[in-house]
Amino acid sequence: MQLTGAQALIKSLEMEGVEVAFGLPGGCILPAYDPILESALRHILVRHEQGAGHMAEGYAHVTGRPGVCIVTSGPAATNLVTPLMDAYMDSIPMVAITGQVPTHAIGTDAFQECDTLGITRSVTKHNELVMTAQDLPRVMREAFHIATTGRPGPVLVDVPKDVLTSLMDWHWPSEGDIVAGLPGYRPTTRGNGRMIKEAARLIGEARKPVLYVGGGVLKARAAEALRALAELTGIPVVTTLMARGAFPDSHPQCLGMPGMHGNYTAVTSMQNSDLLIALGARFDDRVTGKVSGFAPDAKIIHVDVDPAELGKVRRPDVPIVGDCRLVIEELVQAVTALGGLEAQPDRTAWWEQLRAWQEQQPLRYQPAEPGEGLKPQQVIESLRDLTPEDTIVTSGVGQHQMFASQYYRFEQPYTWVNSGGLGTMGFSVPAAIGAKVGRPDKMVWAVDGDGCFQMTAQELVTASSERIPVKVAILNNAYLGMVRQWQEMFYGERYSEVYLSPDLPDYVKWAEAMGCVAFRVEDPSDIAPTIEKANSIDDRPVVVEFRTDSSEKVFPMVAAGQSNDDIIVAPDVTGS
Amino acid sequence: MAERKLHILSVLVQNRAGVLARVSGLFARRAYNIESLAVAPTDDPALSRITIVVAVESTPLEQITKQLFKLVDVLKITELDPAEAVERELLLVSVRATPETRGHVTEVVSIFEGTIVDVGHDSLTASLAGRPAKLDDFAELLRPFGILELQRSGRVALPRHDRTARTAPIRKVS
Structure with a gap:
């Protein structure tokens, strides 16, 4: 032919x-x-x-x-x-x-x-x-x-x-x-059996282990295998920014997100652990903070399909090259062969410590006083409470991304889509459109910032004309918020080229011009009803502009280049 | 900071357009200068061997070799220890050789077992193949006569044959 x-x-x-x-x-x-x-x-x-x-x-x-x-x-x-x-x-x-x-x-x-x-x-x-x-x-x-x-x-x-x-x-x-025809391309998928046995042995000795779960677990479709391993060993789980949803946030063993804006318990558990089981994670600088001060007493089991990741940042004690799902499944077998949960050491003290940290240092923010701007965290919490559990949330990059990752609850894999490594502003709107095309059965919300929205908003025209009903929540704080936060904290409040204006552009008019239904929310009492109204519209894109407090900052925070021990849990409060 | 030591990487690749750019790009993005480079097809014309000499610390080199190995067109990477490898370069040098000095110049060339490949009225061109250090010495001894142009090839290298133990002298990086 x-x-x-x-x-x-x-x-x-x-x-x-x-x-x-x-x-x-x-x-x-x-x-x-x-x-x-x-x-x-x-x-x-x-x-x-x-x-x-x-x-x-x-x-x-x-x-x-x-x-x-x-x-x-x-x-x-x-x-x-x-x-x-x-x-x-x-x-x-x-x-x-x-x-x-x-x-x-x-x-x-x-x-x-x-x-x-x-x-x-x-x-x-x-x-x-x-x-x-x-x-x-x-x-x-x-x-x-x-x-x-x-x-x-x-x-x-x-x-x-x-x-x-x-x-x-x-x-x-x-x-x-x-x-x-590709003799130079032979990815390793099966982990080394001897190394997997060694990993199971180390797990069976660890008193303060943490499962450090990265995006590779999702790429390998390994969420189920991970849950089996976690429940078989009773080990706490942290899910990195790229792995949110790989393990349910509501699971009692889930500690949430570690890293620069991770919660206190997730960050501190890694710092104090004696064994990190890194699964499809790459010891990114946003997770480790200052590498020399990262989890100083932890042995490392590192599972990754890419051999170049093993030893790139931290030399593993047990390196395992392989597909995360296959390796985790074999690890489950190896741990079972050593006696399963009953054979795991007593980790009561570790769990007591973790629960104490969770109680002492929960994620928190100051709720808005009457007449103040909306708190971005409050908007995300309302979105979390008013959307189905399988909702797909996409985000751009900056404060809104961190708030979304921190305050939304991710229960299922493949429900959180964001730009982790490159940190591409403007990612959320087009990513949401692609996600909705892939999963038209699911509700898709893009959580965006005003700075990000202005970079790729024109794709809402695509969404309108192709009838792809995504929903966009703009957290409009009139600033490049994360830059503003750094200028406030690290540049002596010298705000340089960071102000965007709340009214220019007029987001409601702009969204309407692109064929979307659009709302503006300025009063806390309007948050929930407006989200519900947006949820009920399923024949065209919806944009909701939330006018949020410009001065709100993302906490906890580990400042760039600092050790995770120096986590700032709230303004003027350091954790250690 | 660890000392930057010369490493020889022998990289077996598919003989295709763009492969050299992929390989050299991994060094360039980390700002490592390639000291010497030789590329030619192997006995199998579908494959080429790239011999790279680079001054870099061992830790970043390990990362580069791992990244190199991820390239779809790269089949095998061998790091050759200079002490365990046979290395050769080719040198072509044009030297001033007037009637007064020509005898001395040809004497140096013959001591080194080089070859005179071109002769002019006041200059000549010699070639010498050998170990890089021998080429250095050769060039130094010719320098006083006046070097007009000098060109060295990239280094080629193969591991030495093992004469004692049964373990291969090659460290495979993969």
Whole structure:
């Protein structure tokens, strides 16, 4: 069967089971858009290519399937750089297809030409320029294979225009062909049996262990296995920013989020532990604080599918390379073989200590006095109490992100979608759209800040026109809030270029202009009724602007570069 | 700060466009300068061997080699201990050689068992292959005559054959 390169490209997506792609056509990718008219593939037309990338990420986050975006060459490819890097940092499976100028024009500074391969080399797990149409199916299959196996990540396929228009003989390579064609790519999935036994032995000796759970547990679909391990051992669990929802917040063993803005008990449990069982976590600087002062007495069991993570920050006592789900399942067997829960040491003293910390240092904030602005924490608490348990919450980056992670309650995996590693402002709106496309059965709320919202809000036009009913809560404090917090605390209250204004833009008018229903909430008594009104609207996007207190800061906080022992639990109150 | 020691990495890669850029990019983003580089196909034309000499501490090198190994086009990485490896470079040097000094210059070349590959009226070009230290000495002894141009190749290296124990002298990094 003879196909054009364009037809082969779209057919490859269909063969990979892709149901939806996010994109925006342009010159060089034009031929690929023609066969989309005949395809069952749903294409969502974005308003900016960055939006396409973040939507693909949001989709992948909640479905576990690779997100796909299609854009043209030059500026479209460069607009995709941020989401590619975001997906690379947070290990999101994603396949990006970019148009390229015709092969004969490559390197001539042709119109809308850029060195896409060179520009995206360090922001992708792999990228490939396709020079003949005959190679397209193989390259596409390889792209999906690489994006979804081992440590997931973004893969970019760059396709020149003449490759899309030339003819090829259709051939779909087998899985075996793909593996044989990638001799340098053999991710380890099975953990080393001897190391797993050693890990089980260390667990059986630890008096003050903590399960340090990272995003890798979600990527490996290992939430159930984790719960089995936690309940078999009775060990407390902390879930990092990337792992919120991997273990239910309401579970008695859950201590919540550690890190720079983690709660006191989660942070301090790690500091005082004698064994950290790191599962799909990477000892990020936002978790460890000053590395030399991090969990000084803890032995480390480190499980990760990426061998480069083991020993990158902290040398593990027991390194295990492997898929988190497979390793945790084997760990469960190994612990069971040693006698299970009954054989675990008495950890009553440890739990008493943890409960005491929880009681002494709960998450807390000063509720608003009558006439004051809304407290952002209060808005998140209301959202938590008024939305179904399986609601998907996305966020941008900054104070609102931390408040959402701290005060929302995550009970199920794949309900929290945020930009952890790269910290991409503007992530939440497009990510929410992608998440809603992936899980149309679930309610999706984007928790956003006013600064973030202004970066990617135009994608609400996409949501309106495609009838993707996401809901957006803007915590409008009229500032780049986290920057303001740092300038207040570390720059002597010298506020430099951080004020945004509460009224400019008019968020309600702006949202309405983009086809959304919009509300503004200024009085605490209106929070709940407005959220309920928003929840009842399911045929178009809703934006609720909450006017929040500008001076509110995120606590607890471990200042950058400080030890976790120096956690500030509230203004002027240090924990230790 | 630990001393930056010279390390030799021998990296077996797929012989394809862009692979060298991927490999060198991992050094560049960490601001490590590659001291010497040699790339050529192996006996299997589908594969190339990249020999990299880099001055870097051991800890970051371990991280770089792990990251290198993650590249889809990289098949194998071997770190060669200079004491346990045979290393060779090629040097081409153009030296001023007037009728008065030509005899001395050719004498130095022949002592080092180099080859004169081109001769002009007042200059000549010699080539020498050998251990990097030998090439250093050769260049130093020619310098007083006036070096016009000097070009060294990247270093190539292979592990020494083991003559004692049965353990391989190669440290595999994977």
